[in-house]
Amino acid sequence: MSAAEQRGRKPRADVQRNRAALLETAQRHFLQHGVGTSLEAVAKEAGVGPGTLYRHFPTREALLAAVLQTRSEELVARQADIDQLGDPAEALEQWLRAMEEYFSAFSGLPDPLMAAARAQEPDNPLTIPCDILISATDQYVRAAQLAGRVRASVRGQDLFLAACSIAWIKGNGTEEESLDRLRMLIASGYRQRDTQA
């Protein structure tokens, strides 16, 4: 929503066209070359100049956040399915898997995500989606804790970090077998009852 629109002016057609073309092209390049892909190349292939790209999306993170928004809707849709499940422990597990796949959408995605999830950088466009995911995770964690299926000391943030780590490892080409063992390790960790220390 630009200043022009706020003043009641109709958004220009080329603006929307360019934005859409940029998002579409960017998604393709992120898929093929990872989040570090050349923004110049994206602009050129979208048929716009670099200036236009940077006006629409001032930083790489802004572009990434916009592209991710589309994918977020998939996650929300999954959430509806997951919420149907009666078992809160099963729900948590499926939610973690869904997040992990979301984080694996593009190679290199976990890095900017982690950077955004940490200490408050209010002007990082990825911070908001991260906070939303952490909150959602916390919901599932609490539900499972109420049912006595997850140890009390665990926070949603912890499992968000864990899912992000797994995605990071996966993105570096590790075999699925090792990943399974690691997931199992974490899962049996958070399921266990708290002991002292």
Added chain:
Amino acid sequence: MSAAEQRGRKPRADVQRNRAALLETAQRHFLQHGVGTSLEAVAKEAGVGPGTLYRHFPTREALLAAVLQTRSEELVARQADIDQLGDPAEALEQWLRAMEEYFSAFSGLPDPLMAAARAQEPDNPLTIPCDILISATDQYVRAAQLAGRVRASVRGQDLFLAACSIAWIKGNGTEEESLDRLRMLIASGYRQRDTQA
């Protein structure tokens, strides 16, 4: 060991001098700016041209591996201490902590390490040190398993990955509190007995 030395020729003095200066400067830059630091800047500050840097260390990974070698000796020293411990579970835990600190030496270090640890890239200079660390981890794991303190399905590689992940998260500025919970999660995961599934 250059071709010249193999043919029985004495290594030139300037070669050793430059190499030492490069390593020393590189370590400082890695410490201050992370593994992504400008190699041009390193060369300039070491008082050599870029060509010299690239002749000594053809890739960033090669330079990194050389700098890391110094640090490895610290790890080996720690290993001696750890091996003194009677308790193999305690030994494993301390070893994992030692690796984690090693991985945290420079910001951004876990990324190239993970890349080297995965599928065989025989020409990556970081692959060898990684394999060594994985083997060492496996030793500690097996010892603890023999004592019945660690579940049988765990591999050294898994805990290597876990330590690397923790270091990665730490490097992204997460609070120590979250890290402690995550470490605890993993630890109580690998300590648990195997269940079906």
Added chain:
DNA sequence: CACCAAAACGGATGCTGCCTCCGTACGCAC
């Protein structure tokens, strides 16, 4: 000590990518 050949140096160079700035063109409203 002087000389030589091999070995190493180092900077100029070309390239890619980032990001900005500003003259120009376009689209909307009237």
Added chain:
DNA sequence: GTGCGTACGGAGGCAGCATCCGTTTTGGTG
């Protein structure tokens, strides 16, 4: 059709990577 204001886009400055080759340094040798 005209005018205003917004958006465009490419030229340009900058930083870093990696290479190549004319020049310098070094150690061995007589």
